[in-house]
Amino acid sequence: MAAAETSATAMGKGTLVLACLVLAFTNFMVVLDTTIANVSVAHIAGGLGISSSEGTWVITSYAVAEAICVPLTGWLAKRFGTVRVFAVGMAGFGVFSMLCGMAWSLGSLVAFRIGQGLCGGPLMPISQTLLLRIFPKEKHAQATGIWAMTTIVAPILGPILGGTISDNWGWHWIFFINIPIAAICAFGAMVLLGKAETKVERTPIDTIGLVLLVLWVGALQLMLDLGREHDWFGSSFIVVLAVTAGIFFSFFMVWEMFEREPAVNLKVFRYRGFTVSVTALVFAYGTFFASLVVIPQWLQGALGYTATWAGYATAFNGVAAVMMAPVVAKLSTRVDERILVSFGILWLGATSMIRVLWWTSDADFWTVALPQLIQGAGMPFFFIPLTTLALGAVDEEEVASAAGVMNFLRTMSGAIATAIATTVWYDGAQGTRAELSGVLNGTEQTMQSLQAHGYTVEQSRQVVSNLVDGQATALATGSIFTTAAIVFAAAASIIWLAPRPKHPVAAGQAH
Structure with missing residues (x-):
C-alpha cells in the first residue's frame, strides 16, 4: 500500500485526472466489445456469406479467449509489470480490432476475435488495479465508482452503437472504432502511468x-x-x-x-458459500447473457427490425440497472445478501415469463422494450450482493484467487450458454415450422385471396411461408424464455445453501 500512496502523491492533479480517463476509457471499450457485436450478427453473416448461427461464433470466440486469459493476468503483471502489460494489451487489442474489421472470412474473423479477447482479457482487472494504485486510499471508493460506472454503461451503449454503426457504415466499423481509442490509451498509459509501475518479479507459471x-x-x-x-x-x-x-x-x-x-485455484471450492454462489452465478449469468444474443436475432430475423432499432430495444436492459445500482449498494450493508440475490434472480425469471406471455410475431417496439427495462431493475440485486456472498465466504488471503475463478467461470458460462441457446432456438424454430406446416388450414383459400389482390402464385406462397416462419420463431423464442425462467428459479433457490459472508469484501477485491 505504501507504493500505491507514493504513486498517488507523485502525480499532479491534472495527470491523475488524465490517467483516470485513460483507465476508464479502456475498461469501457473492453466491456463494450462484449455486447457491440450482438446486434451485428445479421450484418456479419450477410457480409461473409454465412448463417446467423455461425455468426454467433464472433461473440463466443471473444468470450472464451477472454476467459482463458483471466488466470494469466496476475502472473503477467508480476512478470512484466502492470503498466507494461496494460499498454501492450491495449496496443494488441487495437491491432486485432483492425484485423477484425479487415477480416475476409468467418475463419479469419474468429481468429482475430480470439486475439482480441486474449489481449483484452487482462485489461479489465488491470484497469481497476491501476485506478486503486494511483488514487490515495481514502479515494478508493470514488475510483471504484468510476470504474463500475464504465462497466455498467458500456453494455447499454454496446447494442446501440453496434446497430447504428452496422446500419450506416457497415459491420467492419464496430471494430475500426476501437483503433484510435486503443492507440491513445496505450500511449497515455506509458506516458502517464510510468510512476505507478509495479516491481518485476520472476514468478513461476x-x-x-x-x-x-x-x-x-x-x-x-x-x-x-x-x-x-x-x-x-x-x-x-x-x-x-x-x-x-x-x-x-x-x-x-x-x-x-x-x-x-x-493457474486456476480450484481449492477455493472447499468453501460452501463460494461453491453455491458461483454455481448460481454460472447458471443465472449464462442464461442472461444468452438472451442478449437471441433477442436481437429474433427482432431482426423475424420482426424485421434494423440493427439500430434492435439495439435500442435491447439497450433498455441497462437503463434501470444504472438507476438501481446505488440503491442495491446501500441495501447490501443492511439486508441479508441471500435475500437480495434470490430476489434479483427471481426478478430475472419473472421478466422471462413476461416475455413468454407478451412477445408474439406482431409485438410492437414497447412490448419488446418494456420487459428489457423491467429486467434491468433486478440486475444489480443479482450481481452486486452475489459478489459479496461469494468472495466473503473465502479466507481473505484467497480473495484474489477466488475472484479470478469467479470471473473465469462467469465469462465461460456466457459463451457456453450462448452456443447452447442459439442451437436450441434455431432447431426449435425449424421443428415448430414443420409441425405448423402439417396442421395448416385454409392455405389454398388464403393464397387465392392474395392472388385476387394482385399477388402471383409464387408471391402468395411466400407470404404464407413467411407467416409460418414468423409464428414458428415466436413459439421457439417463447420456449427459450420458459426454460430460462426455470433455470433462474433453480438458481434463486440454491443460493440459500450458502452461509452469510465471513468478512466484508473491500472495494476492488472483486477484480
Whole structure:
C-alpha cells in the first residue's frame, strides 16, 4: 500500500485526472466489445456469406479467449509489470480490432476475435488495479465508482452503437472504432502511468495447467459451436471433440488440485458459500447473457427490425440497472445478501415469463422494450450482493484467487450458454415450422385471396411461408424464455445453501 500512496502523491492533479480517463476509457471499450457485436450478427453473416448461427461464433470466440486469459493476468503483471502489460494489451487489442474489421472470412474473423479477447482479457482487472494504485486510499471508493460506472454503461451503449454503426457504415466499423481509442490509451498509459509501475518479479507459471485449460475449453467450445452443423453426436468429429474435452478436463482438475501454484485455484471450492454462489452465478449469468444474443436475432430475423432499432430495444436492459445500482449498494450493508440475490434472480425469471406471455410475431417496439427495462431493475440485486456472498465466504488471503475463478467461470458460462441457446432456438424454430406446416388450414383459400389482390402464385406462397416462419420463431423464442425462467428459479433457490459472508469484501477485491 505504501507504493500505491507514493504513486498517488507523485502525480499532479491534472495527470491523475488524465490517467483516470485513460483507465476508464479502456475498461469501457473492453466491456463494450462484449455486447457491440450482438446486434451485428445479421450484418456479419450477410457480409461473409454465412448463417446467423455461425455468426454467433464472433461473440463466443471473444468470450472464451477472454476467459482463458483471466488466470494469466496476475502472473503477467508480476512478470512484466502492470503498466507494461496494460499498454501492450491495449496496443494488441487495437491491432486485432483492425484485423477484425479487415477480416475476409468467418475463419479469419474468429481468429482475430480470439486475439482480441486474449489481449483484452487482462485489461479489465488491470484497469481497476491501476485506478486503486494511483488514487490515495481514502479515494478508493470514488475510483471504484468510476470504474463500475464504465462497466455498467458500456453494455447499454454496446447494442446501440453496434446497430447504428452496422446500419450506416457497415459491420467492419464496430471494430475500426476501437483503433484510435486503443492507440491513445496505450500511449497515455506509458506516458502517464510510468510512476505507478509495479516491481518485476520472476514468478513461476503453471504451464501445464494453462495448456490443459486451453485444450479442454477449446475442444468444448468447438463442439458446441460446430455441433449443429455436424449433426451433433452423429458426427465422429463432434464425438472426438467431446471425448477430448472430457479427457483434458479430467487431467486439468487433477493437476490443478495438486499443483503448488495453480493457474486456476480450484481449492477455493472447499468453501460452501463460494461453491453455491458461483454455481448460481454460472447458471443465472449464462442464461442472461444468452438472451442478449437471441433477442436481437429474433427482432431482426423475424420482426424485421434494423440493427439500430434492435439495439435500442435491447439497450433498455441497462437503463434501470444504472438507476438501481446505488440503491442495491446501500441495501447490501443492511439486508441479508441471500435475500437480495434470490430476489434479483427471481426478478430475472419473472421478466422471462413476461416475455413468454407478451412477445408474439406482431409485438410492437414497447412490448419488446418494456420487459428489457423491467429486467434491468433486478440486475444489480443479482450481481452486486452475489459478489459479496461469494468472495466473503473465502479466507481473505484467497480473495484474489477466488475472484479470478469467479470471473473465469462467469465469462465461460456466457459463451457456453450462448452456443447452447442459439442451437436450441434455431432447431426449435425449424421443428415448430414443420409441425405448423402439417396442421395448416385454409392455405389454398388464403393464397387465392392474395392472388385476387394482385399477388402471383409464387408471391402468395411466400407470404404464407413467411407467416409460418414468423409464428414458428415466436413459439421457439417463447420456449427459450420458459426454460430460462426455470433455470433462474433453480438458481434463486440454491443460493440459500450458502452461509452469510465471513468478512466484508473491500472495494476492488472483486477484480
